[in-house]
Amino acid sequence: MNAPYPPPPWHLRGTLHAALWPVRADRLPPWPLPPGVRPLRLGRRRAVVTFWVDYRPGGTLAYRELLVALAVRGGGSVGACAVEAWVDDPASVAGGRALWGIPKHPAAFVHDSPEPRRLRTGVLVDPAPTDAPDAPHAPCAPLPTALHQPLVRLPGRVPLRARLFQPALPERPHPCEVPLRLTGAVRLTRTRLRTAPGAPLDYLAGLRPLAACALEDFRFTIAPAEPSQTA
Known part of the structure; x- marks a missing residue:
């Protein structure tokens, strides 16, 4: 029987908006990490x-x-752990969980441009993620939204390599490491987030990101998972 998702590696393309948030440890959920x-x-x-x-x-x-993603140390390396994720495609949900241990859940997204050169993105997620019973997210109003304002575009295309350290999930019962490769045009941005208690990202409510950027016209490769070397 064929799997309901494409085999790795996945070669993806598009645009992303990233923001870095320094957050007090006591504000964050008890996300599981690999040994x-x-x-x-x-x-x-x-x-x-x-x-x-x-x-x-x-x-x-x-x-x-x-x-x-939470920035982490695994062995002698610095990387990240994808701790929460929502997508609007069932193949991505199934593949992310089974192939790489990424805790993806279904969601609906809203994208619009309220002002010239600005983009608002919002997400409505399903409540009560099955792998996080201690911290369910209930539906809420207003939806979690982010407003991205583009600023200066940097010259050239920037190549990036990173590694995810993912814990076990029911669909993938062993921790793993995931090599990532990404390249794209970087634009500095300003991001503002709006959320509410009990909603996704509520631990970021009232905070401002330390830095934000967009990666435009990116090419992204998610390689096959490797056995964890940190246990």
Whole structure:
């Protein structure tokens, strides 16, 4: 029987908006991490990165995503753990969970441009994620939304390599590491977030990101998962 998702690697393309948030540890949910992986410490704060992504036709799949990553140390390396994710494509939900241990859940997205050169993105998620019973997200109003204002575009295209350290999920019962490769044109941006208690990203309510940028016309490769080396 064929799997309900494409095999790895996935080659994706599109545009993303990323923001870096220094957050006090006591504000964050108790996200599970793989054995031997610890949050990267910024004093009493942790580094959280949000990604609002529009994966466009021409890649392995086309869908929209809100992903939250926690900066971590795994062994002697610095990387990230994808701790929350919502997408509007069932193949991405199933593949993300089974192939890479990324806790994806279904969602509906809203994209609009309230003012020239600005983009608002919002997400409505399903309540009570099955793998996080201690911290369910109930439907709420207003929806979690982010307003992205483009600023200066940097010259050239920037190549990036990173690694995810993912814990076990029911669909993938062993921790794994995921090599990532990304290239795109970088534009500095200003991001503002609006959320509400009990909604996704409520731990960022009232905060401002330390930095934000967009990666335009990116090419992104998610390689096959590798066994964890941190346990």
